[in-house]
Each structure stands twice: as structure tokens, then as C-alpha cells.
Amino acid sequence: MKALFAKHGVEQNVDPVEEHVKKTIVTAARETWEIYFSRLFPASGSVGTGVQVLSVSHSGIKLLKTVKSSAAAPDYFRVLRPYTYADILFVTIPSENMLEFNLTNEKLILFSAKAPQVKHLIDTFINEIKKDSDYVIAERNFVTDDRSLLSFHKGDIIKLQVMDGLEKGYSYGCVVRKKVVFLEELKRDTQDFGWKFGAVFGRSAAFPAEHVHPVAPPDFLSLPLDRKSEPRGGAGQFAVSSAVAVAVASTMAAHEIDQTIEKVSLDGFADGDLDERALLDSKYDMLEFAKKYFRQGPSGKGDSLKSKNKNRASREPTEMIKFSKTPLTESLIEFTDPSMNRVAADLFLSVMRFMGDAPLRGMTEQEVVSNFLKLIEEFTLMKDEAYCQLLKQLTANTSSKPDSCQRGWRLLYILTAFHRCSEVLKPFLLKYLQQSFRSAGAQYQGIAKACEQNLKQTFQYGGRMVPPNNMELKAMMAGRSSKRQLFLFPGGIERHVKIKTCTVALEVIEELCYEMGLHKLEAMEEYAIFLVTNRALHTSTTAASASVLFQSTAGQNVRPLNKHEYILDVATEAELVDSDFSFWFRRVVWTQPLKFDNELCVAMHYNQILPDYRKGLLNVLPHGKVSDQQFHQISKLAALQHRAKDIIFIPSIHELSEYIATPLFKKQPPQQWVIMVTQHMQQVQTLNPHQARAQFLGLVSAFPMFGSSFFYIHSSSSTTFYAPCIVAVNQHGLHFLHKNTHELMAVVPLVEVQSSRTQRPTAGTSYPYVDLTLGDMNTQRVIQLQLEQGLELCRVIAMQVENMMSLREKRLTLPPSEITML
Template structure:
């Protein structure tokens, strides 16, 4: 930081007459603790307004750290917000405030006041990086200080994460800010896997979705980056009124700021070969595939008696009991659209045959068998939505819309015939539409095709906003992987 000061700090008049080692020694004092407020900005600033603000910010810094009395009616949280907001709103002052904080923690005689300055640096490094000019000097300062100062090592970690992920988009809310100043930077987070199984993990103030997703996948035995990228964390607010996948670089505490928010993990891509070598992996995949099947999103015909019976028997063996399936059980094993269409007496006979063949199979083996059998059904590997109406009158009502990382596929649920395919790479614009009538669901308009042959289609479906977010997520993830 002394090298930075020699290059970029303004030289006070008292130093201009000095030369050689005396000048260098005097300049070094500019990056060390001062018990008196500064009268000019540390960095040479030509703008008088910025210079005045820099002097004011140093005064606020001293008040926050405890070197000056706090103004009446202001607490430490308000003073901290004042500094951080100034850094965010006036990028030209960001380096100045970084330098002021570094100066005041260097050689400070009061450890408890010095710790306050390190708290500010810890927040700065997690929220807003210094300029590329200052960055190498701050990095070296933190490395040197980290040999004896644990908070400096924390700052290094925050700065590395900020450079990688861009820093938190919002300032910490008051409750989180207060906890941060008290040293409570970690909290427990519950993530729901398919099937409602909860996974508990600890996240910090600056933890991003990619880090938690990687940890979660590790618990399922997934280590290849290509397969990790096929999973996403979904944010659900309230009673499911907003469902969207979190971008890998998204800070979890920003995403979870709204009340009644929860995180759910789901597999979005199915290109990587499945491997059944981990019980958590098997259970999570089974629950997700079974749910899609029972909701009618993995198409199977009512006439495919043997296939329906096989899938029912595998579900029964997957449950931890040895009793024969009841009538209610058999109904629960059927996709919702098929209930009422299947001859139950015929189904029971076929299921009994399948159960005899499955004798000796463990619940886990049955779950694997169910996934493998379901993988042969149309729309397996897609996220499926029910489209109630489309702008193209030739499309059936309702239609099933399958979404994967390559394209959108519209399918007739009755004939299981694909009706339309739109490559994601051809999408130009997504636009959420308000409901056409008061009691109708919203819509999503898609502009796609080439410049020479532009096309437009809209779909009416209850999950229009979720579909919009998921398409945008898949497009951004394919861009980043490319």
C-alpha cells in the first residue's frame, strides 16, 4: 500500500520539500493509522465535490470504528450503511474508502476499534471489488496481514469470491448486517430434495448457489462438473406463486431475502449417463421421476397394460412394507390422467404377476428399476408443462410442453405425437403476457427463428412465469458452458 500511496496519493505540502528516504518515510505514514481526521482525500481527486465527500467519509469511518463520537441519533449500522452506499453510488470514491479503511487498520492501537475497520473491509471485499489499479495492492496487503490477522484471511476469501461471482447485488438488510458485525456470518439452510427429503447445510454471508449445489451433488456422489451443471436450485416463494431456478452466481442471502422462501433441488438436464451408486442419488432421482410420472408428464397409454403394471409393481416394492397392494394403493400408482380409464381387475392380475417376478428385490433395486423403465417413456428427461391454449389453432388443447437444454417440444397427450419443436438457440425474445380474461392463466410469448423468417407463438399456462425463468436459465447456462 505504500507503493500505491507513492504513485496515487496526493502529496501534502509538508512533504513536497522533503526528498529521498525522508519523503518515502513520510508517505508511508499516509497508509498508517491516524488519530486525526484527514483534510483532503488520500487519492488525488480533481473533483472538489468528491474530495469533500472523501473527507466526510473518513469522519464517518472514524465514528464507526470508535475513534470519534457517533453523531446523536445514529448507530453503527447507519454509519456503515452510509459508507457502503457511498461506495456503491460513487464508484470514483470506492478506492478512496478502501484506502481509508486500510490506513485505519494499519497500526491501530486499540484492537477492538481495529476489528471494526476489518469488519468494514470484510464487507467491502464481499460486496464491491476495488478498481483494477488498486486490486493488486489490496490483494498483497491482505496476504501480508493474513499471516497474523484472521479477518484479513476472511477478506481474501471474500475478495476472491467477488472477483469470481461479481459481489452481492444488494446491501445486507439490517438484521443480517447486525449479525455480521457480531461475527455471526454463517447460518443453517434447509434445501428440499425431490420427495420432500431435507438437506441441511451452512451458508455464509457471501455463499453463491453454485457452491451449495456442488456440495449437494457431492452428497449424491456426483463429482463430474458436466453432471453438476444438470442440477439447479429452485426458489419457491409463498405457496408456489414464484418458482424459478437460481443462477449459479446468485448469492443465496439475496435470493432468500423475501419472507416465506424455500429452496428445492431438481435435475433439469438428463444428458449425462445415470449411475446408481449412491443411495441419496437413487432416492432423489426416483422421487423426481415418480412425481412426473404420477402427474401424467411422462406419457403412457391406458392400453399399455403390461407397462403400467410393471411401473405400479416397482413403486409398490419401493415402499418399506411387505403387504399386497390394496385397491387404494393401485390407484395411487397410476398417473392421474389414467385413473378411471384402466380396468382395475386386469391391472391387479398383471401387478400380482410382476410382484412375483420382483420377489427378493430390495426397495432400492425397485427404485432403480422404476427409473430405468420410466426412461423409455415419451418426454422422459424433459421438464413438462401443461399448455391450456396456444396462438396456433392447429395445436391440441391441452398440449404438453417439454423443455430440455436443446429445445421446446410440444406433444399431443392423447396420441403421443410431437407437434412442434423449437430449438432454444433460435429463441430471440421471451415476453410474459397478462391473462386475457380475469379467470384465465397468464401467457408466454416466444419470438424465434431467423431475421429472414421471424416467428411468434404464445402459450397460455398457469406456470408461464416459471417457464420463462427456466428457459432463461437454460439459455444462460448454455452460453456460459460454451
């Protein structure tokens, strides 16, 4: 700016200055002085963010922090994080004093008493920027098989183009920016429940204008965020850089601002690789955290000397981290929003009640825990406050209740299973736990170690969602952190697995696969856990159903589990619906070779394949004709099934009718089948049951439909095949088979499947629908299938597509903040 003054000969107290020079200087100040042309509002983020002020200007918003300067120089603002209006999609006020910024990559939560004024000002700037823009952003999905219309998904950027003769309410354009989503599971109970596998764009067409709203033009969209200098090393780096990650509720933000933050904030914790030396540093003692982030001592204005001394003592960090016999009236951590004090007081009262240091007032332990967890879930800003309160009550505990400290540790065990702390608090919390279980002779070593393990799982998988039921809570209070859960293999084979508080489905799959001798990750990815519950019978008959992977009696509901779902969360919810629920273990994808050396592995696959084979689903017979070679092959398979039951006698005609699919059994007289099978019985008598099953699997693995999951389709919108029919889903695609002859009517390769989603049944129908979006870069179409097991079909297709992409080394990995939820 000095150079600009010198260039135009501008000096202090010198007039006149030409008008164009004034405009040049004002424009330069507007663009270079960060907050000079801004309105400032008081605001706060989460613990440790340091956010004190929100700056709003024509260029965007900035999170500011007041920095103390020397005595001679005045205090100044430091910019913690800037956001341009290209980053801000829209702003809402979910509750009083709360601002929710919906950004392109994440959400930013701030609290300000001036929330309405902030929103109004930002909305004004955004509307001005969008006024002359030729670009819009999709607010929700619009998928259609009408070639005259443009399909897109929520979050896509569309360039508007000139087109004459459009219907009212329609615009014309093409998608120019789309975030690719890889196998992202959508929210349940929404219209768009399903999985999207890729992005198809580049074509121009008309679309309903109501599905989009204006957005800044691409040159504005692509402006990079200014990276401001920050203090390097020490507490300054930790308090500022890592703090921003908490403010925007995203660990990714911390890395974007400063790549070295990983070493300080122990972000490798989820991988199990902790920097032990960092935790030895005294700067991660809870006392240091209290000095930085707890409330400071009172000003003392208007207080008596006695009350002033008492307040000063209670506000000393050394006292604030120690046990208190009296309830808190304000939060330990200093928030600018005074309403947080009430929440903090309620949290602390829950802690005291659970530890026995305050009366329950008619509440049960389970209700206290539920209220405690619900408060934290509702006010996510208070996660660190809850952790700090618990650590306070565990430190130098002088309660008159003998089990107060033990109960406090139990509550901490529950908290670590449900909610992660912030990146700021993480190293302090870890050091506290590690000191507790590593100190020689420490009383609570075991549960402290369990808390650390829970925290690791919570950071990796997101934390439990369903509060513990009465039975689980009693087990926790008794010191039992695991239970034996039954998992059913095909054929009724039972396996019990030790389920801990934070065990997820993936860990169960790994354990069961290990027992079957499967140790490669690629092999484990082909299996899944299913929840089976009873439900009311449908009025229409399902006798023709051919779904064998999800074989269930009438009135059963089979739901596939996401591999990151917590087993005890699923079990707790299922218990409310059906106390006789069960977990099934099944193979879904069949690309990895079969293993024949492990008896459990062979028995599992044999029992899963057998029902499909006996219904004649695995082998496709053109025009229903059976060759002599096929007759002999079917006879040998019947003999192997008989030997697998450890029977050496000749099978009866009734037994043969079970071993051979009905359409095939009718192809020749029953006695002829007996003669042919008897010949093969002589060859297989030397085999033991395990060898007979293995040989059976080896033979049927060559059949066309081997490794398929079968579903019965009640109706379809497609004109290339007719329903009712059967769809077989395998690594090669979706095969639509005739419901009786099982002849192939149509095939959809996996590479053509763009997305699948379920829709609720319409009025007067019994079963839900599945919309399949099919096509390539040039063409797209949507077919609608009606079937009972829509969710299962979507999940199987998802696993097959994921496997296909993995095999082709096209797996796309994006950080969570880069994934667009459709």
C-alpha cells in the same frame, strides 16, 4: 513533416508559399499531430488512471496525461487511450461534472467541470460524421413475425437501402453487423427480460425508423485503434497501462493495450493462481501506493510557518497511511473533481462511526454499514478511496477504543464481499492482507485470510448486492461468517449446507452434486436452485396445472436462481417478502446418464420423476390405445412403487389408483389391475427400496417424455396447436401435448428457438406472457404463450439450449466487453 517542408521548399521566414502547399501541410498536420487540432478539457478518471486532460477533435477523443520532462525540455502530453467516433455511440451527463461515454464495447466514465461543453462538441462532430452515412444502429429491440418487416436487436448495425413506396416512418435495409449473444440473461423487470440464443441476419426488409439512429459508415467503424508506445517494465507500465483499465471500467482494456499487464496486475487472481513472488516486491507496499496516488504536500503559500509544518507532516505519505483520530476533510487519493472530497469525508465518518471512533448520532450499526456501501455504489470512483481509508485506520491503530481495530477488520470483511477494488490497487491490497495473515503472531490472521477469500469471490462473481440485514451483521460482529441453510430435494429430503458470506448458487449445486456422487462438470450443469416464496392466490383456478418440476401449491412463487447469485443476497430479499421462504434443488436437464450406485441420487431423481409419471405425462399413447405389453409394464412400475415404500403386502385398489395415472387406470377393471400387479410383486419382493427405485427409473427413462419439464399453457397465439395444453421441454425441443389425453399436437426443435422473453400481464389478465421467437436463417415467427410460470419456462429453455450448444461443441465464449445486452 520536415520531409514535407523540404519537398515543397518551405523554409522559415520565407514568403510567399503557394496556397496548395499550405493546404497540404495543414492537412498533414491535422492527420499526424495527435492533439494539435484538438480542444483540451480538464478531466479525471478513477484512481491510478493518470487521466488529467480530455482531448476532443474531428477524429475522436483521447485520454491524456501530463508528463514531466527534463529541465531543458518542456512538459508534454502522453496519449493514454484514443477513441474514434465509431467507438462512441452517444454521451450523457448523468450528474453534474460527470460524463458517461456509451461505447460499442463498454462504458467510459470521466469527470470534468466542462462536461456540458465536452458533450456539445462531441455531439457536433458525431452528427457531422453521421450526416451522409447510409448506416444506422438499433437503439432497442424490434422482433416481429411479420415477414415483410426486419427483426433486429439493440446494437445491430443496419445498412439502409433504397426502396420505393415505404410507409411514412419506415426505412428499408439489412443487418450487416450483429454481435452474437450466448445465453445472456437480460435485466429483470424490463420488457426484454429473457435469454437470446443466437443471431439471424442477412435479409433485407422494412423496419420502424424510430428504433434506430444514424451511425458512422463501416469503413470508419472498422478503423483500428492506434496502439501507442508506452514505457516498458517497472512502475511506468503499471501506472499507465493498468490505469487505462480503471478509466474505462474494464479489465479487458488493460489486455488490449498491453498483454503483459496480466503478470503485473495479477489478473489470474480470479482463477486462484497468484504470482506470490510479485507480491514480495516492495513496490506493492501501501506506502508506495500512497506516494503515487495520494495527495501531495501543500504549496504553503500564505500559510504561517507553524501551520505549514503541520500540513506538511499530515501530508507525508508515511503519515497518510496511518490511523487518524480526526475526520478527513478531503480524499486521500487526489481527484481533480473537488466534489469527491465531500463523498470521501462522508465515507471516512462512516468508517470512524463503525469502528467506535466517532459517535453514532442515533444511527444503528446496520444503518452505518448500509450508508457506507450505498455511498460506494453511488460513487463507484470511490471504491479504492474506501479501501485506502480502511487500511489507513487499521495501520498503527492508536484508538482509545479497545475494539476499534477489530471492528475495522469486520468492516473490511464486509467491504471485500461487496465491492472489488481497481486493478491498480489490487496487488497493494493483496499484499496488505497476505502480510496480515502470514505474519507470525499477528492478531487478525483469521479475518485477514477471510477478507482475501471474499475478495477472490468478488472478483469472480461481481460482489454482493444486498446490504447485510441485522441478523447477518450481528453474526459478523460476533465472528461467525457462515450459517447452515436448508435445501429441499424432491420428496421433502432435507440437506443443510454451510453458507458463507460470499457463497453463490453454483457452489451449493456442486456440494449437493458431490453428495450424490456426481463429480463431472457436465453433470452439475444440469441442476439448479430455486427460491420458493408464498404470494397472494390468483382468482382463477389452477387445478389443471401440470407443472411438476415446479410443483407448488396455490399461492407459491418459484424463481430459478442464476448460478452466480449470492445465496445470502437472495435470502435477505426473500425474508422481506416471506419469512417462510425455502430453497429447492432440482434437476432441469437430463442428458447425462443416470447413476444408480448412490442412494441419495436415486431417491432424488425418483421423487422428482414420480409425480410426472403418476399424471401420465411421460408416456404418449397414440389415440389413447394401450397394448398388452404396456399393461404389463405399467403393472410392474406399480409394483416397484409399492416396494419402494418398503411394503411386501399386496397393494390395495386405492393404492393402485395412486400408482397408475387416472386415464390408464380406467382402461381396465380395478380387480384386473390387482391381479397383474400381484404377479409382479412376487418378482420384486427380493429388492430393497433403493433397488426398487433404481429399477423404476431405469424403466421410465425409456419413455418419450422422460426428462421433461412440464408447464400448463392457458392460451396461445399459435395456429398449429390449441390451448389450454401442456408443453414438455426437454433436450429434443418443446412438445405441445393435449391437456387431457397428453397426445402430441406439435413439436418445436431446440435448434429453432432463437429467443424467449417474458412480458407482464396486460390489463384484465391473470398470468404473464412468454414470447418465443422461432425459426432459422430464412424464416422467423413469434408465438405468444400465457402461463403462470413464464420465468421458469424461459430459464428451462435457456438451460436446454445451453446444453445443446455445449454438446455440439458450439459454445461461444466472448469477453464481457464483447457481449451485447439486449
